[in-house]
Every structure is written in C-alpha cells, then in structure tokens.
Amino acid sequence: MRQRHKPWADEFLKENTHLIIPNPAERKGKWRNYFGNDKPIHVEIGTGKGQFIAGMAGQHPDVNFIGIELAKSIIVMAGSKVKETARDNVLLLHEDAADLREFFAENEVSVIYLNFSDPWPKNRHEKRRLTFHTFLEQYQYILQPEGEIVLKTDNQGLFEYSLVSFSRFGLELNKVNLDLHNAGDPENVMTEYEEKFSAKGQTIYRCSAQFS
Template sequence: MRQRHKPWADDFLKENTHVIIPNAAEKKGKWQALFGNDHPIHVEIGTGKGQFISGMAEQYPDINFIGIELAKSIIVMAGSKVKEAGLDNVSLVYQDAADLHELFAENEISVIYLNFSDPWPKKRHAKRRLTFHTFLEQYQHILRPDGEIVLKTDNQGLFEYSLVSFSQFGLKLKEVNLDLHDIEDPENVMTEYEEKFSAKGQPIYRCRAQFSRGPVD
C-alpha cells in the first residue's frame, strides 16, 4: 500500500531519538541497558502504526518492547503514539529487518511477533516471507532457548505455509488457532489490520512456535 508522505517525519526522527532509536545496530547486546532494567525483550517485526506494540506495552509494563518498521511515514505515526502514551518500555527502530544479526545479539530476545506480515503469495517470492527458513535461522540465533515466535494473520495461505515451515525447521507448535476471536482471548491486543479484517468477519489465525533446541552458534 502506498503511504502518504509526512512532511514532519524527518523532524520527528531528529527530535525523538529516545523513541525511535538512531544507529540501532550500536545497541546490539545492550538493549536492556538502554531500557535501564533486566526485563525480557519482545520484538515486533513490522510494527505499523503502533497500536499493537503500544497496547502490549501498557498491558505488560514489566516487558520491554522493540518495534521494527521500514516505512518512515508509518514509524513516525507509531512513534507519536508511543510518545503521547508516555511509554518508557517501548523503543522503535526505523530499519529493514532483513538482517536481525545486525541489531540483536544471540539469546537477547524472548519473543518475536509477526503480525499481519506481507504474505508474498507468489511462489517465486517465498524467500521474502518472514517465516521462510532464512528468517527462522535468524530468529533462532537471537531468541533465548525458551523464546517464542507468535504469528497472527488473516491470510490462510501464509498461515498454512508458516505451519509447514515451522515444522520442517524443527519448531514445536504450542498453539494453532484457526479463529482467534472465536475464543475471545482477553489478553489479545489487536493491530489496526486485525480490527479491520475481524470487523468484516474474516477469521484471524494465530500460532505460537518454539525452537526445540538452543540457538545456533
């Protein structure tokens, strides 16, 4: 989807480096020091306008959250939301998540959220899906041995592909939910897309997966 240019985006990035972290690679292995505590760190890849990460940070103040977003016009909207809410347990990163090794050290992250990621439906684009094996290799490296991947999507094809990809990579499926809103999970924090799709009656799929062995070297 084409995003509208935000004339104030560059100024926001310059003036709010405590929210949207510049030179984020320099924080590799030091994210807990940035937050000033030893709380677990959860990462959302593709944080969008920030509704999910802000809601999670409010609901779980003893968890640190990092949101990664590539679109400048979008991440400044998420930054505005975080700033207005006064959340000190959220940091945002304006960067491509293609190489997470640059951002995080081994075992540094406890949970990775993949919310309504681009399904890249064409077979030749499979390697761009965030549950392709090359991404799973990166997740395994940065996640703690007991860490989890949490996937939510409205796209049945991506969900089915991801379940197979997780299984082939040796992950253990802790949850497979074919209609998340049917169970009315009170702890579920909805994204903007989730609200939109569920309002149309579309099922929301969610799964939780865990690596069955420790991270790779």
Template structure:
C-alpha cells in the same frame, strides 16, 4: 501500498532519538542497558502504526518491547502513538529487518511477534516471507533458549505455509488457532489491520511456535 509523505517525519525522528532508534547496529548487545533494566525483551517485526506494541507495553509493564518498521511515514505514526501513551517500556527501530543478527546479540530477545506480515503469495517470492527458513534461522540466533515466535494473520495461505515451515525447521507448535476472535481471548491485543478484518467477520489465524 504507497505511503503518504509526511513532511514532519524527519523532524519527529530528529526530536525523539530516545523513542525511534535510527542507529540500532550501535546498540547491538546493549538493549537492556538502553532500557535501563534487565527485563525480557519482546520484538515485533513490522510494527505498522503502533497499536499493538503500545497496547502490549500497557498490558505488560514487566516486559520491554522493541518494534521494527522500515517505512518512515508509518514509524512516525507509531512513534507518536507510543509517545502519547507515556509508556517507557517500548521503543522503535527505523530499519530494514532483513538482517536481525546485525541488530541483536545471540539470545538477546525473549519473544518475537509477526503481525499481519506481507504474505508474498507468489511462489518465487517465498524467500521474502518472514517465516521462510532463512528468517527462522535468524530468529533462533537472537532468541533465548525456548524462545517463541507468535504469528497472526488473516491470510490462510501464509498461515498454512508458516505451520509447515515451523515444523520443518524443528519448532514445536504450542498453539494453532483458526479463528482467534471466536474464543474471546482477553489477552489479545489487536493491530489496526486486525480490527478492520475482524469487523468484516474475517477469521484471524494465530499460532505460537517454540524453539527447542
């Protein structure tokens, strides 16, 4: 989907370098120093408009959160939401997440969230899916031992593919949920997409997979 041009986006990025990091490669291995504490760091790949990362930061003040988003018009919306929340335990990275090893050191991240990622349904595009084995290899590198990947999606095809991909890569499936909202999980923080799909009665799939 083509994103709407926001003329003020460049101004927001320039005025909030502490909130939206545009030179993340220089911060590799120093993210706890950037936050000013030694708390665990959780990473969301594909932050969208920021509802999830803001909500998670509010619910979990003992955790630091980093959200990655490439689209400038979207990340400034997430940045605005995060700024207005006043939370100090979350920041955003404006960059392509194709090579996470350039952004994070080995074992620097404690947990990864993949929320409503592009399913890339055509078989020839499988390598672009964020649960393709080349991405899993990167996750294993930057995650601490026994780190987890949590996937939420409305796309059954992506969910099924991801379960197989996780298993073939040697991850342990800690949770497989075929209808997340039917169970009333009070700890679940919804994304904007999730709210929209749930309102239509569409099932939301969630799984947690752990590296050995």
C-alpha cells in the same frame, strides 16, 4: 499500499532519537542497558502504526518492547502513539529487518511477533516470507533457547505455509488458533489491520512456536 508523505516525519525523527533509535547496530547486545533494567525483550517485526506494541506495553509493564518498521511515514505514526501513551518500555527502530542479527546479539530476545506480515503469495517470492527458513535461522540466533515466535494473520495460505515451515525447522507448535476472535482471548491486543479485517468478518489466525 502506497503511504502518504508526512512532511513532519524528518523533524519528528530528529526530535525523538530517545524513542526511535538511530544506528541501532551500536546497541547490539546492550538493549537491556539502554532500557535500564533486566526485563525480557520482545520484538515486533513490522510494527505498523503502533497500536499493538503500545497496547502490549501497557498490558505487560514487566517486558521491554522493540518495534521495527521500515516505512518512515508509518514509524513516525507509531512513535506518536507511543508518546501519547507515555510508555517507557517501548523503543522503535526505523530499519529494514532483513537481518535481525545486525541489531540483536545471540540469545538477546525472548519473543518475536509477526503481525499481518506480507504473505508474498507467489511461489517465486517465497524467500521474502518472514517464516521462510532463512528468517527462522535469524530468529533462532537472537532468541533465547526457549524463545517464542507469535504469528497472527488473516491470510490462510501464509498461516498454513508457516505451520509447515515451523515444523520442518524443528519448532514446537503451541496455541494454534484457527479463529482467534471466536476463541475469545481477553488478552489479545489487536493491530490496526486486525481491527479492519475482523470488522469485515475475516478469520484471524494465530499460533506460537518455540525452538526446542
């Protein structure tokens, strides 16, 4: 989907370097120092407009959250939302998450969230799926030994593919929900896409997987 240009985006990025961190590779291995505490770090890849990460930060003040989003017009909206909620346990990166090892050291992260990632349904695009084995190798490097990947999607094909990919890579599957909203999880924080899709009656799938 083409994103509308935000004429105020560049100025917002310049004025909010404390929130949307420039040159994040310089913080590699030092994120806890930047937050000023020793709380666990959770990373969302593709943070969108920030509803999920802001909601999670409010629900879990004992966790530091880092959201990554490539689209400039979207990351500034996420930044605005985080500022509105006055969360001090959220940072954002305006970066391409092609290789997370550029920004995070080994064992630096506790949880990775993959929320409504592009399913890349064509076989020739398999390598772009965020649950392809080359991405799992990155996650294994930056996650702590028993670190967790949490996947949510409305795309059944991506969900089934991911379950197989996780299993082949040797991850242990936990909490597999084939209809998340009917399961009635009171702690589930919805993304903007999730609200949109569920309002149309679409099934939402979720699972978590851990490296053993």
